[in-house]
Amino acid sequence: MLKIMTIQENLESLRLELYGEFTGESLPELEKALSGQRTDTRKITLDLSQVSFVDRAGMQYLCGAQSKHIALENLPSYVSRWMEQEGRNGSANSSPLERQSAGRQSR
Amino acid sequence: MAETNAQVILKVAQAIGAHLELSEVLESLITTLNPIVHFDAVAIAILEGEAIRVQSAHVEGFARQAGESVGSLVARYASDTKSEPPPIKMPASDHPISEIMKSREPYIASDLETERRLSTDEDLLNNGFRSYIDLPLVKQGELLGTIKFLSKERGNYTDEQVRLLQDVADMVSLAVANALAYEEIKKLKEQLQEENRLLQDEIIQRANYKEIVGSSPSLQKVLAAIEKVAATDSTVLITGETGTGKELVAHAIHHRSPRSARALIKVNCAALPAELIASELFGHEKGSFTGAAQQRIGRFEAASGGTIFLDEIGELSPEMQIALLRVLQEKEFERVGGNKPIRADVRVIAATNKDLQREVAEGRFRMDLYYRLAVFPIHVPPLRERADDIVVLVEYLTSRLAARMGKRIRQIERRSLEAMQAYAWPGNIRELQNVLERCVILADGEVLRLEPGMLVTATLPAAPSQPSEMKAKIEAMLRETRGRVAGPSGAAARLGLPVSTLESRIRALKIDKQQFR
Numbered sequence: 001m002l003k004i005m006t007i008q009e010n011l012e013s014l015r016l017e018l019y020g021e022f023t024g025e026s027l028p029e030l031e032k033a034l035s036g037q038r039t040d041t042r043k044i045t046l047d048l049s050q051v052s053f054v055d056r057a058g059m060q061y062l063c064g065a066q067s068k069h070i071a072l073e074n075l076p077s078y079v080s081r082w083m084e085q086e087g088r089n090g091s092a093n094s095s096p097l098e099r100q101s102a103g104r105q106s107r
Numbered sequence: 108m109a110e111t112n113a114q115v116i117l118k119v120a121q122a123i124g125a126h127l128e129l130s131e132v133l134e135s136l137i138t139t140l141n142p143i144v145h146f147d148a149v150a151i152a153i154l155e156g157e158a159i160r161v162q163s164a165h166v167e168g169f170a171r172q173a174g175e176s177v178g179s180l181v182a183r184y185a186s187d188t189k190s191e192p193p194p195i196k197m198p199a200s201d202h203p204i205s206e207i208m209k210s211r212e213p214y215i216a217s218d219l220e221t222e223r224r225l226s227t228d229e230d231l232l233n234n235g236f237r238s239y240i241d242l243p244l245v246k247q248g249e250l251l252g253t254i255k256f257l258s259k260e261r262g263n264y265t266d267e268q269v270r271l272l273q274d275v276a277d278m279v280s281l282a283v284a285n286a287l288a289y290e291e292i293k294k295l296k297e298q299l300q301e302e303n304r305l306l307q308d309e310i311i312q313r314a315n316y317k318e319i320v321g322s323s324p325s326l327q328k329v330l331a332a333i334e335k336v337a338a339t340d341s342t343v344l345i346t347g348e349t350g351t352g353k354e355l356v357a358h359a360i361h362h363r364s365p366r367s368a369r370a371l372i373k374v375n376c377a378a379l380p381a382e383l384i385a386s387e388l389f390g391h392e393k394g395s396f397t398g399a400a401q402q403r404i405g406r407f408e409a410a411s412g413g414t415i416f417l418d419e420i421g422e423l424s425p426e427m428q429i430a431l432l433r434v435l436q437e438k439e440f441e442r443v444g445g446n447k448p449i450r451a452d453v454r455v456i457a458a459t460n461k462d463l464q465r466e467v468a469e470g471r472f473r474m475d476l477y478y479r480l481a482v483f484p485i486h487v488p489p490l491r492e493r494a495d496d497i498v499v500l501v502e503y504l505t506s507r508l509a510a511r512m513g514k515r516i517r518q519i520e521r522r523s524l525e526a527m528q529a530y531a532w533p534g535n536i537r538e539l540q541n542v543l544e545r546c547v548i549l550a551d552g553e554v555l556r557l558e559p560g561m562l563v564t565a566t567l568p569a570a571p572s573q574p575s576e577m578k579a580k581i582e583a584m585l586r587e588t589r590g591r592v593a594g595p596s597g598a599a600a601r602l603g604l605p606v607s608t609l610e611s612r613i614r615a616l617k618i619d620k621q622q623f624r
Contacts, residue, residue, distance in 0.1 A: 052510065055318045056330075078320070078502035085322045085499055 002026035002051075004033050013043040019050040024057030034070075049074035059083060112271050115143055119275050123282045127289045129163035130171060132282045137165055140275065144268050146256040148236065151244070151283060152202065153252035159204055160196040160447075162252075176392060178446035185234055193230035195446070201226050203241040204253050211250075213269055213276075214241040217262045231257065238262030240269070242276035246284045254279050294404070301409040302370045319355050320503045321496030325488040329356065336483045337363035342435065344420075344480045345458040347487030350537030353458040354418065356487055361414040366454055369413030372406045377422035384427055391443035407440055407451050414454045420480065421461035421472060428473045435479040455480070490532040490539065491577070494608045497528050497539075504540050505555055508547045516547065520556035528608050529615030530562045531577055578616045581609070582623075590623035 003019040016033060020026075037044055046065065048054075054062070059082050066072055066083070075083075122135035129151055137149050150164040164177050166184050178195050185192035199205050203214035203225065216224070216239050219232040231239065239257040243250055254276050264272075319326065336343055337360045345353040354373070361371040379387050390405030407415060423431065434440045435455065439448040457480045466472035490497065501519060509516040523546075532538055542562065546555050584598040591597045592609055599609040613620055 053317060053507075056320075076502075076506055078499055078506055081499045081502055082320065082322065085495065089322045089324055089327065089495065 002029060004030060006033070007047070011042070013045070015045045015047065017047045017050060021053040021055075022048065022051045022058040023053070023055040027057065027061055030061075040069075043071065044069075045071040045073055047073045048076065048079070051076065054079045059086065063087065111143070112267075112274070115140070115271060116274050116278065120278055123278065126282070127286055129283065129286045129290075130165065130177075132279070132286060133163055133165040134171075136275070136279065137167065140256075141167075144256075144264075144272070145258065145260075147259045148257040150255045150257070151252060151279070152204070152255065153244075153283075153287070154199065154204065154250065155196075157199055158196055159199045159202045159252060176445055176447070188233075188235050190233040190235075191230065193227060193234060197227060202253075203255075204243075204250075207241065207243045207253060208250060211243055211245070213243070213273060214253075215262065215264060215269070216240075217264070220261075235259055240264060240272060242273055244276060244280040244283050246280050251280060251283060251287075254283075297402075297404045298409055298411060301404050301406075302372070305372050305406070305409060306370055317507075318503075319352060319359060320500055321493060322499075323493045323495040325492050326496060329485060329487055330359075332483075332485045333359050333363065336360060336485070338365065339483075340454050342455045342457070342480055342482045344463070344482070344484045345456065345487060346463070346484060347458075347460065348489045348533075348535055349460045350535035351487040351489055352536050353460075353487050354416070356485060357414075357416045357418075357456045357458060360456060361416075361454075364414065364454065366413050370410060371414045371416055372410035373416045373418060374406050375418045376427075377419040381424050381427075384424070385430060386443045388427075389430070389440045389442055390445075392445040402442075405440075405442065407434065407453055408449060410453045412452055414456055417455065417457040419459060420457040421459040421463055421466055423472075425473075428476050432473060432476045432479060435476070490535045494528060494604050494612075497532075497608070498524060500536065500539060501527060501543065504543050505547060508540075508544055512547055514547060514550060515553055516550060516555045517553040518555070520554055523555070523557040525611040526557055526562060526615055529577075529612040577612065578618060581612060581616065582618060585613075585618070585620055585623040588623075590620045592620065 001020050002022055005017045005019065006014070007017050008015040014037060016030075018030075022030075034044065046062075054076065059079055062072055062075070062079065063083050063086055118139045119136060122139045123132045126132045126135060133149050133151065137146060140146065146167070148164065148166040150161050152159045152161045161177055161181070164180060165171070166180070169180070169184055169187075171180055181195060182192045194201075199208075203216075206214050216222070216228060219228050219237050219239075223229055223232065236257045237259055238261055239255050240262065241253045241255045244252050244254055256272065319330070333356060343357075343360060345356050347353050357373075358371060361367060374388060376384070386403070386405065388405050388407055390403050390408055393402045417431075430440075434451050438451050440451055441448055463472055463477055463481070467474045467477050490500075501524065505516050505519065527539070527542075534541070542557070543555075545561065546557060549558060550556070581598065581602070584602055585592075588596065588598045588601065592599050592613070593606045597606070599606040602609060604612075612618075
């Protein structure tokens with residue numbers, strides 16, 4: 001289960017602190033929190049220091065977020081390693097469902 | 108008589124209203140009715156699609172034993188009368204209900220010695236019954252089934268007796284509907300309790316392994332297969348060496364399937380004693396064997412609407428292979444000691460570390476069962492073929508283990524990581540986890556490192572690929588590429604490994620790549 005706390009919100013930046021397990025099931029909640037946010041005019045940061053677990057769908061979402069210039073802070077080391085590996089091997093072979101969940105944040 | 112009828116109906120209402128089980132309803136009914144209209148037996152049959160099944164029966168002077176099924180009672184009675192037991196389930200066309208459906212009127216067979224209109228009448232006569240009256244059980248306009256009053260005498264039913272019995276049948280209809288609903292609730296409650304117990308076990312088992320971590324090309328193939336098969340109801344056979352994560356693959360299929368809202372129930376076929384496995388899989392009726400003090404549902408029933416995961420399927424005994432084949436073919440099973448078929452709305456996922464085709468060839472595993480299981484085979488690669496995943500797996504497992512033990516590990520020693528990348532991991536991810544668990548326990552500070560001998564002692568005797576084999580393979584490839592590691596025609600690409608992994612292995616295996624240039 002994921003809990004999202006908005007730590008700092010002003011015209012220039014938005015900082016969200018994530019708590020708990022960041023999995024495919026929690027993506028809609030995060031999408032809701034980020035809906036309507038523009039990364040070209042506002043710096044958006046996700047702080048994952050309190051995240052205890054990230055699953056494949058969560059990891060792929062983070063890959064997509066990074067490519068949309070959302071800053072990721074305090075990623076668990078296995079997650080950043082996994083994201084690098086996914087960048088090397090995964091995108092071409094990832095399944096439709098995974099691509100869908102990874103790409104949902106861009107809508 | 109009208110007053111007597113009213114009194115009888117009141118007595119019947121009081122008698123049957125006190126019971127929820129059909130057998131008790133019938134017993135109290137016949138006791139109440141017998142002083143007015145004598146019968147020797149009474150049976151309730153319920154429609155099941157095109158068929159009708161006797162759900163409960165009571166024979167005067169023939170006490171039902173505690174927990175005894177209707178089939179057993181009828182068989183015991185038939186054995187006493189030295190005749191063939193009448194069928195418990197039959198096509199509706201062989202039962203008076205076929206006439207009752209059209210007329211909605213009682214069906215009377217006054218003398219079976221002189222007139223037998225249905226094929227089942229012969230069985231009843233052979234069992235000593237000479238007449239019967241079948242009355243419709245209707246609830247809110249829906250025909251549920253019939254109640255049959257049987258007599259060993261010729262039946263001369265007056266119109267008034269038939270009207271009384273119809274009034275009684277109307278009361279029984281309500282009791283039957285309640286009893287059926289009660290049985291359904293009882294069954295669902297048992298299913299929920301069993302599901303809950305099994306899910307508790309699953310939560311404990313899954314505490315350490317939650318996700319298929321890694322993105323290596325060989326793992327991507329498995330993920331793509333999971334994605335394709337998950338949405339279907341097809342049976343899946345997962346193969347792979349011990350410790351490769353076959354159970355995680357089963358979970359991934361279930362959680363992405365339309366059955367994910369219901370449970371995934373696991374059965375370890377190797378862990379259950381041969382004499383208990385039938386009861387574990389299919390459940391048992393009360394009193395079906397010594398120690399069966401209560402009726403219990405099996406794992407197939409607990410998995411209804413969900414998925415059953417049959418791990419180590421290659422260990423099933425020949426008898427259980429036949430029983431499982433029957434479930435897969437007919438989608439039905441019976442509890443041990445029961446005779447009522449139960450529909451199996453279950454998706455089956457099986458797993459084995461054995462070469463089942465070889466087991467079939469050597470006569471230890473049924474070929475027909477193999478083909479029923481291997482509808483969609485998925486092979487999980489060993490860890491040595493997922494070298495690219497080792498670093499991310501080490502970091503993932505270390506973070507989970509450290510969190511569980513309340514330790515803070517910030518770094519993994521580079522030399523240890525290289526040794527782990529170079530190692531063949533014959534016990535696969537399970538071995539990796541065990542090694543890391545020891546490392547985390549032994550870690551004094553924030554750096555995790557391998558202690559001398561950890562990998563050697565972890566090697567299993569039946570290792571499919573030893574370091575010496577791997578060294579020979581790498582040297583052969585370096586010879587072909589003249590010592591070139593990187594690039595499209597380099598040894599790393601040709602071995603399907605990342606350059607960094609191959610370099611680590613070259614260092615750990617003390618290979619001098621210069622000698623090949």
